[in-house]
Amino acid sequence: MSIESLEQLYRDRYPRFLRLALAIVGSREAAADVVQEAFARALRHRDDFRGEGSLESWIWSAVINTGRSQSKRGRRRAELERVQDLASNNGHAEPWPELRAAIAVLPERQRQALFLRHYADLDYEQIGEVLGIARGTVSATLHAAHRSLRGTLEGAQT
């Protein structure tokens, strides 16, 4: 893998990487930091890329992992608590707090698949490659996530 190919990917897809990171960490600045850090690590460890999947999938994984690490460092925890507070507050501070809260409590894999589908705009094949699962599993995972979110929102409306 060449540095040029990484740079090309960065320039071509930056808004999508940023959006995925934003979905994970919740703030634009933290998201930008995640993308920068993910690419820096990918660049540094580019020899570890074995070419088993596509380079793009490898980078999507790096963004997810870096975002998760950042979340674990506490920032996301605070954000999550804020989201949950807003939800319990009848959520009039942010749009669709019920939806935010419902996403926050989804199982990890469902949430990642959801983010990759809706914010990274990946197809099922690519999502499977990033998460290391079969296409059919992606379909089932997303179906479960959507059903769960719809249920929560319908419950909130009644």
Next chain:
Amino acid sequence: MSNTLLFEKLDQLVDDCAGARGDWDDVLQRALALEPPAPPRPRRVRSRRALVWAVAVSSLVVILFATPAFGLLRDWIGRKDVPFTGKTAPLVVKRDFADLSLGMQEGLFPQAIASQTRKVGVFRASGKNYVLYVAPIRKGGFCAMFSDLSRFLGCLETRPIAKDYPNSHGAVNPYLLKVSVGQWDVSGLVFAKDAASLSVEYQDGSSEQIPFVYVSKPIDAGFFLHGFRQGVAAVSVRDSRGKLIARWTSDYSPPAPEALSVTPRYLRSPPPLPTKPTPPLQRDRANGVSAVAGKNGFVIFDLSGASEKVRALLAEGASTDCFAFTPYHEESPAGAGGGFNQLRPRVVQVYQGLATPFDGCTIRGRYGHRWPDRLHSHDAVEIAFTARAKTYFADHAAARDLALFAGSNRMRQIRRLSGEALETAISRKYGAAITHLPSSVSPLPPGRIGYFDHAYGATFFAGEPTFFEYSTTGRRFYVTINKGKIASENVRELTLLR
């Protein structure tokens, strides 16, 4: 609920980040700054004998810590080694380090690698704890500051003076020690690798050992902060055998560093200021004012065609700021400022330390902002070189409008109310200017302020009105009040809110 509706909501939940651009150079620099991947560590087999030793040493440590004399021992040791690894500092701290170059003259940028900022110690002085953060800089060296920003220790590119000094000036090297004496404390840096103890001597002849941390490479320096009750006369650094290796005294001036063979960059004369903008040029025009910005940060504002309204707003002087969205400034851009006291047809500014190309510039009149603000909370002149700057101007104006309203003296009285009392008070004071919304998702035209009072939605949340304003970009700003105070909001990043 259909999937289509769910997908629409999901889409609107996270900003689409369209138009965001990254900073590949920053990626490269971060990659360079990262530690190389560690080779696989050979597995160690702990023998029974090693285990016995480990238990014995652990027991000794426990005994020492439990002994009252340990306090003395610790003070005598003085030095605590801190590896420069592990988790990095919070984003707000990294941003402070990234901002160190703002306004600095070209050639003197410290170029701190903000992404590598780390907490290296906590010091107590004058009854307060101060967290020390350190970041390496690109050409070797570091920047250091305490959590209290007024206690900025500084940036040192390299330590050529310290290395050079012994060749010409003997063994006790004053450049291995940098001391700053405040009113109530003494702080500083130690560059002697073999420093084992640090002592402060006071003007009454007394002295004491003080603790310091020594941070590993790439920082490779020691740091200290210590409170005192009387004047400091000297600070000394000794090695583990008690040999004096560096000393600073309040009445001694070491030889000028310029006299030494190597002059660090921070002591060199800065390059002359540019005299004209260099290409590629950026141009834009707003309210009859045009701006041309060069790659070198040189900006020419032509106000000769400014409208009468703008002239009136800027008559008593103005600040001229340019800004750019950079890493750590994705939401609220990094800016550098200038200004003028008298309106002139042509104003020239050089903004250094701020990444180019700029996203935009503003000219802001020196008048107080009150709600309803002039120009609906926009600045007198808003020059947008990029689409992102246009979005920022729109969002900033909406956020400021809402913040000015929610923070106004009149509203600070009214916002304590809820239910009918709130509705009556708002209606009486503002008439139709503020819209009472039946729900939090009711439509509201951009530029208007509306509010939804939970007292009408759920009695449990009575007394928590939320005020909204939409930007022309579609972004929604809100301020939620609880018992008269701001409970949550999303405007603070873009404006000031009381």
